[in-house]
Amino acid sequence: MGSGGEPVGRDTVTPRVVVVGGGLAGVAAALDAARWGADVTLLERKHRLGGLTWSFSRHGLVFDNGHHVFLRCCTAYRSFLDDLEVSDRVVLQRPLDIPVLAPGGRRCRIRSASLPAPLHLAPALVRYAHLGVAERARLGLALVALQRLDLADPALDRVTFAAFLARHGQRRETIARLWDIITVATCNLPAGQVSLALAAKVFRTGLLDAADAADVGWSTVPLGDLHDRPAQAALDRHGVDVRFGATVEAVEPATAGGVGGAGGAGTPAWTVATPDGTIRADAVVLAVPAPVATRIAPPGSLPDLDGLGWSPIVNIHLVLDRRVTELEMFAAVDSPVQFAFDRTAASGLATSGLPGGQVLTLSLSAADDLVGQPSAELVATHLEALRTLVPAATGAELVDAVVVRERQATFRGAPGSADYRLPPDAGPPGLLVAGAWCATGWPATMEGAVRSGIAASSAVRDHCGLPVTSSRPASSPLTPTTWTVPA
Ligand SMILES: Cc1cc2nc3c(=O)[nH]c(=O)nc-3n(C[C@H](O)[C@H](O)[C@H](O)COP(=O)(O)OP(=O)(O)OC[C@H]3O[C@@H](n4cnc5c(N)ncnc54)[C@H](O)[C@@H]3O)c2cc1C
Structure with missing residues (x-):
């Protein structure tokens, strides 16, 4: 048994896992790891959870x-x-319905129709009054081309979405009045700057592959009441030790060597340095922004990620x-x-x-x-x-x-950004990374953050060689909302 481990069965011990960062990625990783049986400590430098949502x-x-x-x-x-x-x-809307206003009272809406994907968008695009008839007719060229893309093709991350749209008949005005509405909101960059890979992921997964995929949801309460306090309660329910004001300065291999049982003989153990002392762990998840991960990991163990921007x-x-x-x-x-x-x-x-x-x-x-x-x-x-x-x-x-x-x-999802987005196990064994910036395929979103946290927790579990001991509850139906669009 290692420093943090306690026996949980004849052949297994409870691995001790430290999660650094209490954003959505860190909370998701900590909850998942606690659920499969790890002894989890979460260290957050601020005095709240939720990271960039506050x-x-x-x-x-x-x-x-x-x-x-x-x-x-x-x-x-x-x-x-x-x-x-x-x-x-x-x-959560059903169906997708976004009123689009222009100066002088011009307005129309992007509303999905009761048709199978991708036809559900056709009536809204045909009636999209912010574009001329010829521009609307050309929208289909780009939509068909988007559907034909192989999202796994690395070449998609070498060009901008605007270059692709231009190749498929979309004019500058069409990009500004339609494509950028979605691209800017979801990728935080306009089509002229965003990687085709990220934009294609959004349009395919969000709009084209399923008729209800793009229904928009949001919180009816402040984010602190959606993420921060509920996350503290959930982590508490799962026995996670949450420490606030705990800025991690460095994560280093423990000199004493491996933690027997958790990862097997020779598995390195880690020490996590905070202003209040060090904590030893069998595995560490760095759920922090990319440059912070590189800075607190052992020198040279993660690439320089500043180029992500x-x-x-x-x-x-x-x-x-x-x-x-x-x-x-x-x-x-x-x-x-x-x-x-x-x-x-x-x-x-x-x-x-x-x-x-x-x-x-x-x-x-x-x-x-x-x-x-x-x-x-x-x-x-x-x-x-x-x-x-x-x-x-x-x-x-x-x-x-x-x-x-x-x-x-x-992160800046420009062409080439995929080079900086790491898988959870990109570092040395037992030192995982998580965060919306990681290689999830998604733009920098809450979805990407949660996915990365769960992926890191799975990588820890694999590293420790432990079986899954619990399962995630299924997603519950969400409250629908209706829209009122004044005439
Ligand atoms: C204004 C705004 C609007 C957005 N709108 C949307 C939206 O509409 N939809 C959507 O899906 N996404 C949106 N996003 C993006 C989304 O909020 C983020 O992608 C997501 O919250 C990132 O979560 P994360 O856990 O990866 O990182 P972060 O939230 O950055 O969490 C990292 C955590 O690590 C902590 N930390 C850093 N260094 C240390 C250290 N040394 N020691 C200990 N702790 C440390 C930080 O304090 C932080 O809590 C928006 C973001 C912003 C800012």
Whole structure:
């Protein structure tokens, strides 16, 4: 038996696993490892869980760092919500229905029809009023070409999505008014910059392979009530030792050598250095951003991942003195506004001193040009733009505005990014990596984070040579929502 191991059967011991990082990847890894029988400690440098998904209070209202959505095809994330016992705190559309507004009152919607995939999108695209008839007719060329791609072909990560679209008859205007609505929101880069591999994954898995895959879901409560506190409770239920304020400075091979029983003779054990001392483990999962993983792993054990780069997201929360739209969510074209979400109920505005008001969150992805702008400028520009999209906003007064800049919101999914996305077992035996940046095939999403965490936990289990001792619960049905689109 090794340092942390205790006998759990004649031939096995309980492996001691340390997970570094309490984002969604770390929480998913810790829960999964605890479920199959590991003795798990989770070390998080902050004093909350949820990583890049977090909430804060201001003047009695609660805002998220950024509005987060998921799709029905995000099966790992939805199961994760089940694990956290919070599936009743999200809504999930049926069918997909995104109103798309343009200045001057022009609007249409991307709505899926009751037809088998991929025909379910055809009626919406034929009627897509933000494109001319000829452009709409050419959409089919790119959709058919997308369906023919082999997603496993590494060549897809060598070109941009825009280059592919141009090859298949899509003009610049078509890309800006249709393709970029999805690409920017899901990959955090426009078609002109994103790798074809990532965009193709989104369009195939999210839109083309199943008729209900792209139904959009989101939280009805602040992210802190969806991820942070429920994750703490779930980890507690599974006996995971969660330590906050525990910044890991280094992970090193233990000088004492192998941990007998867990990984077998000769398996290296690890020491994890924190400001409060060292912890010894049979396996360590580094569920931290890519550059942090390289920095705290033993020198040379992981490649230099700085080349992956970052793509920022800016969110502007506008508190208005009255309701200006009944739409729960909309996208915009020909406007600096990209997506807007009604967060009135989640923010607590209805029960505050401004019961008739509205909180609209403007989510601005691929925000390289915005992230350095002063808040007052961002608010003024986007409020003005909102007023051209939603005329009722013209008479509304701005009661408060909050700008949240996430400079390192997601990895930069440019061509070549796949070279930096590692599988969980890319490091030395027993030192695993997890995070949305890992090689899941998904863009930087909550789904990718959860998948990577579970993959890392499976790799630990394999490393320790232990059988699975429990199974994940099935995903529960989620609450449907309906849309109101004013005429
Ligand atoms: C504004 C914004 C909007 C987004 N919108 C969406 C969306 O709509 N849909 C979607 O699916 N995704 C969205 N994302 C992306 C999604 O939030 C992330 O992909 C996902 O949360 C990443 O999880 P992670 O666990 O991989 O990493 P992180 O959340 O970065 O977690 C890493 C954790 O490690 C901790 N840590 C770092 N260093 C150390 C150390 N040395 N010791 C201990 N702990 C350490 C950090 O504090 C953090 O808690 C958005 C992201 C942002 C920022």
